[in-house]
Amino acid sequence: MWREGALLVVLLLLLLLVQQNCATKDEQEHGCPPSSCGKITSITYPFRLKGDPKSCGHNRYELACENNVTVLYLYSGKYHVQAINYNNFTVRVVDPGVQQQNYSSLPRYFLSQSNFSDSYSDATDPYQAGLKPINNWAWLIFQHVVFMNCSHPVTYNRKYVDTAPCVNSDSKGYYIYSIAGDLKAHDFEVGCHVKLVALTSWWGFDTNNHSYTAMHTGLVYGFEISWMHLACENHCRYKYGRLYRYGYGNGNRYCYFDYSIQNLRCPLCNRQRSRIICGILEILLFVAGGKNFIILIYLSFNYYITKN
Numbered sequence: 001m002w003r004e005g006a007l008l009v010v011l012l013l014l015l016l017l018v019q020q021n022c023a024t025k026d027e028q029e030h031g032c033p034p035s036s037c038g039k040i041t042s043i044t045y046p047f048r049l050k051g052d053p054k055s056c057g058h059n060r061y062e063l064a065c066e067n068n069v070t071v072l073y074l075y076s077g078k079y080h081v082q083a084i085n086y087n088n089f090t091v092r093v094v095d096p097g098v099q100q101q102n103y104s105s106l107p108r109y110f111l112s113q114s115n116f117s118d119s120y121s122d123a124t125d126p127y128q129a130g131l132k133p134i135n136n137w138a139w140l141i142f143q144h145v146v147f148m149n150c151s152h153p154v155t156y157n158r159k160y161v162d163t164a165p166c167v168n169s170d171s172k173g174y175y176i177y178s179i180a181g182d183l184k185a186h187d188f189e190v191g192c193h194v195k196l197v198a199l200t201s202w203w204g205f206d207t208n209n210h211s212y213t214a215m216h217t218g219l220v221y222g223f224e225i226s227w228m229h230l231a232c233e234n235h236c237r238y239k240y241g242r243l244y245r246y247g248y249g250n251g252n253r254y255c256y257f258d259y260s261i262q263n264l265r266c267p268l269c270n271r272q273r274s275r276i277i278c279g280i281l282e283i284l285l286f287v288a289g290g291k292n293f294i295i296l297i298y299l300s301f302n303y304y305i306t307k308n
């Protein structure tokens with residue numbers, strides 16, 4: 001009897017130790033002093049600047065400082081960081097080919113929504129194209145700017161905005177148009193091909209009165225991408241403990257950014273499951289996975305002692 005009690009105490013202490021170890025590791029990650037490069041003065045978790053101590057930030061979110069410009073590598077491209085928004089887990093970047101004062105300058109890289117793996121259910125990339133699970137196009141936090149190269153003038157489709165005299169076709173008899181927003185199948189004109197796709201998170205386009213200067217403004221503003229998968233992991237695991245396995249899209253549990261509270265939510269179920277079952281599941285996971293687990297053990301230990 002005595003021995004069992006002692007064993008339980010040891011177990012309890014061990015558990016407490018494990019939990020504390022995790023807490024200190026977490027604090028270290030967040031406790032690094034922010035780094036700075038050019039106009040980005042607060043580079044902190046999950047980001048780290050190349051050369052920062054290894055314990056700072058997350059190694060998948062390493063930024064570089066090149067000629068006093070903060071640079072983010074994304075797929076085969078590299079982009080200039082304009083802003084890091086820790087409030088909504090987004091970073092705004094701009095293609096280095098786009099120069100503010102030069103309306104003829106074009107993005108260097110071809111990039112569209114389909115480059116991002118959260119367009120599919122098995123998302124593993126560090127950056128995401130949205131802050132919500134995929135349900136419709138409204139999930140994206142950027143829109144496309146599509147450059148079309150046409151063998152004839154297109155005057156009857158309002159979406160096609162003439163880029164001349166800013167951008168010129170290299171060959172005679174070709175016309176370059178730009179389109180903001182999503183290109184639907186019926187927007188494809190015969191004799192036109194996609195020359196370049198770029199992104200912008202600037203939503204100020206007047207759809208009835210497009211101008212190429214507005215599109216250039218959008219490109220100069222840049223586009224946002226998010227690190228919401230990591231943010232969700234951290235947020236939901238903190239709430240529910242280690243048992244929370246973050247499933248995205250078609251999983252039972254999914255996490256999203258709720259604009260009304262300006263924070264993440266991690267419901268355990270999607271709409272398909274009944275609310276009551278979800279509620280029970282949520283409580284069970286909360287009790288079993290989080291800090292409350294210790295309390296539960298402590299209570300049952302107390303009960304065990306007093307009963308014996």
Ligand SMILES: *[C@@H]1O[C@H](CO)[C@@H](O)[C@H](O)[C@H]1NC(C)=O
Nearest residue numbers: 037038039040041067068069
């Ligand atoms: C780097 O950029 C910052 C902010 O734009 C500026 O204050 C600083 O003078 C720049 N340093 C160098 C060496 O260009």
Ligand SMILES: *[C@@H]1O[C@H](CO)[C@@H](O)[C@H](O)[C@H]1NC(C)=O
Nearest residue numbers: 074075076077109110111115
């Ligand atoms: C995006 O995907 C396209 C098509 O696969 C590819 O050509 C392009 O290089 C990718 N963009 C970047 C920046 O890697």
Ligand SMILES: *[C@@H]1O[C@H](CO)[C@@H](O)[C@H](O)[C@H]1NC(C)=O
Nearest residue numbers: 085087088089090131141224
């Ligand atoms: C994220 O926050 C920044 C700064 O507050 C804001 O400009 C941006 O529009 C927000 N992005 C999204 C997708 O809500």
Ligand SMILES: *[C@@H]1O[C@H](CO)[C@@H](O)[C@H](O)[C@H]1NC(C)=O
Nearest residue numbers: 097099101102103104105106
């Ligand atoms: C503007 O951009 C175009 C296309 O990249 C380039 O050919 C031209 O030299 C640039 N002009 C200036 C003044 O930088």
Ligand SMILES: *[C@@H]1O[C@H](CO)[C@@H](O)[C@H](O)[C@H]1NC(C)=O
Nearest residue numbers: 149168169170171174176195
């Ligand atoms: C437009 O397409 C034609 C034919 O493929 C090509 O010769 C021309 O260089 C293209 N123009 C631009 C600016 O990409």
Ligand SMILES: *[C@@H]1O[C@H](CO)[C@@H](O)[C@H](O)[C@H]1NC(C)=O
Nearest residue numbers: 206208209210211212213214
């Ligand atoms: C369209 O935009 C241009 C430039 O922004 C402006 O001068 C013009 O008055 C606008 N036209 C209409 C019909 O709104």
